[in-house]
Amino acid sequence: MRKFLKICLLLWVSSIFTAYSQQQKTNVIVIVVDDAGYADFGCYGGKEIPTPNINQIAKNGTLFTDAYVTASVCAPSRAAMLTGLYQQRFGFEHNTSSKPSPGYKLSDVGIAKNVPTIGNQMKANGYRTIAIGKWHQGDTEPYFPMNRGFDEFYGFIGGHRNFFAYDKVPSREAMLFNNREIVPESQVTYLTDMFTDKASDFIVKNKSNPFFMYLAYNAVHTPMNAKKSSMQKFAHLPEGRRAYAAMMVALDEGIGKVIQTLKDQQLYDNTLIFLINDNGAATNNNADNGKLRGLKGSKWEGGIRVAFLMQWPGKVPAGNVYHNMVSSLDILPTAVAASNGKFVEKFVPDGKNLVPFIDRNNRKKPHEALFWRRGVAAAVRKDKWKIIKAGDNPLLLFDLSKDTSETTNLALKKPKKVKELLRELQQWEQKMDKPHWFSDYGDSNQLMKHRMEVVGREMERKYP
Numbered sequence: 001m002r003k004f005l006k007i008c009l010l011l012w013v014s015s016i017f018t019a020y021s022q023q024q025k026t027n028v029i030v031i032v033v034d035d036a037g038y039a040d041f042g043c044y045g046g047k048e049i050p051t052p053n054i055n056q057i058a059k060n061g062t063l064f065t066d067a068y069v070t071a072s073v074c075a076p077s078r079a080a081m082l083t084g085l086y087q088q089r090f091g092f093e094h095n096t097s098s099k100p101s102p103g104y105k106l107s108d109v110g111i112a113k114n115v116p117t118i119g120n121q122m123k124a125n126g127y128r129t130i131a132i133g134k135w136h137q138g139d140t141e142p143y144f145p146m147n148r149g150f151d152e153f154y155g156f157i158g159g160h161r162n163f164f165a166y167d168k169v170p171s172r173e174a175m176l177f178n179n180r181e182i183v184p185e186s187q188v189t190y191l192t193d194m195f196t197d198k199a200s201d202f203i204v205k206n207k208s209n210p211f212f213m214y215l216a217y218n219a220v221h222t223p224m225n226a227k228k229s230s231m232q233k234f235a236h237l238p239e240g241r242r243a244y245a246a247m248m249v250a251l252d253e254g255i256g257k258v259i260q261t262l263k264d265q266q267l268y269d270n271t272l273i274f275l276i277n278d279n280g281a282a283t284n285n286n287a288d289n290g291k292l293r294g295l296k297g298s299k300w301e302g303g304i305r306v307a308f309l310m311q312w313p314g315k316v317p318a319g320n321v322y323h324n325m326v327s328s329l330d331i332l333p334t335a336v337a338a339s340n341g342k343f344v345e346k347f348v349p350d351g352k353n354l355v356p357f358i359d360r361n362n363r364k365k366p367h368e369a370l371f372w373r374r375g376v377a378a379a380v381r382k383d384k385w386k387i388i389k390a391g392d393n394p395l396l397l398f399d400l401s402k403d404t405s406e407t408t409n410l411a412l413k414k415p416k417k418v419k420e421l422l423r424e425l426q427q428w429e430q431k432m433d434k435p436h437w438f439s440d441y442g443d444s445n446q447l448m449k450h451r452m453e454v455v456g457r458e459m460e461r462k463y464p
């Protein structure tokens with residue numbers, strides 16, 4: 001009897017301890033925006049489109065001026081965000097396609113099966129995980145989010161879909177899934193709102209346990225589907241820009257609702273929120289990159305430098321603007337560290353936990369250099385220097401401290417710097433794998449767009 005009581009007492013104490021430690025774990029939400037312009041967020045200087053809720057994240061947290069994604073198109077950029085690894089390590093160099101490289105099959109297109117995702121990492125640390133929105137990480141069953149570390153999924157697996165209902169049953173890539181079930185198109189209202197509602201529901205349902213949410217809105221990617229009510233607010237803007245602005249507003253309102261839900265559930269202070277854009281302004285959505293040269297698909301700053309915010313009351317400095325370069329690769333290690341967790345066995349990320357670096361007293365930089373490669377075009381940024389190498393095009397070298405808009409090519413004036421950066425690129429490439437599949441679009445636009453004579457948005461849009 002005595003022994004029995006002792007066991008009961010032990011179980012009781014351990015259950016209290018488990019509940020307590022679970023309650024203490026920080027929730028993590030990664031909000032991804034699709035194809036927005038660097039200058040379209042109020043907190044990045046945008047004046048035309050009100051984004052009060054996004055601005056509030058910047059005000060309550062840290063804004064990164066020199067944040068980079070690892071690719072200027074959707075799928076490879078997200079593959080790195082989701083794994084904390086340069087996507088080239090596992091051959092995810094291009095957008096998902098139907099062109100596997102020699103030695104690979106169509107069924108290899110997606111995040112390589114042996115690579116853990118942020119979902120796997122957070123799950124291993126005791127989190128309930130959900131992916132909401134656009135997936136774009138492989139169309140076939142092994143790559144379905146629920147097979148890649150997410151307990152739940154609410155979204156579509158391809159790269160884009162209509163925001164409103166389709167008249168007919170859409171392709172599998174465009175279908176809306178609620179876990180394994182297909183959501184009938186008759187229930188589709190407006191995608192941005194549906195993702196927001198799902199995010200809020202999930203928060204409420206999981207208020208007593210730690211959760212991780214990957215909230216990947218497909219706004220403001222094409223098709224440019226906006227709600228009429230929001231369009232009216234922008235009657236003064238040119239037509240294409242009007243739809244874009246209305247879509248941004250729906251996105252911002254959605255983010256506001258998600259944050260309000262956290263507040264209502266008393267989870268706001270114990271939630272780390274990231275907001276990141278997956279690549280720069282697209283050539284076809286009327287997004288505005290402001291002073292940054294180039295658009296989505298390019299190695300110019302306008303392709304790879306993105307809006308990036310981080311909020312965590314009491315842990316991430318509020319109203320802080322951070323200028324050292326950071327990367328989307330840093331999301332996973334920061335999230336895992338915030339969960340007080342460990343990486344899954346043997347995992348070594350390419351990114352860094354940003355929290356110690358953004359402390360105002362820390363002068364150390366999280367990254368010495370960052371690298372990019374997609375087919376024929378590659379780039380390196382080291383400190384203030386950036387080189388772009390595209391096939392046999394003339395090399396491009398810029399001093400970003402003086403020339404953020406990349407107007408003056410210093411490659412001929414600084415041969416030593418060119419040599420140094422090319423050597424770094426070569427060393428990095430040796431650690432990467434070859435692409436496991438190729439782009440459906442070939443290389444010619446990549447060669448054309450990375451030339452000094454392609455100047456101005458009109459020309460840039462000619463080479464998507």
Ligand code: CA
Pocket residue numbers: 034035073074221278279
């Ligand atoms: Ca995108």
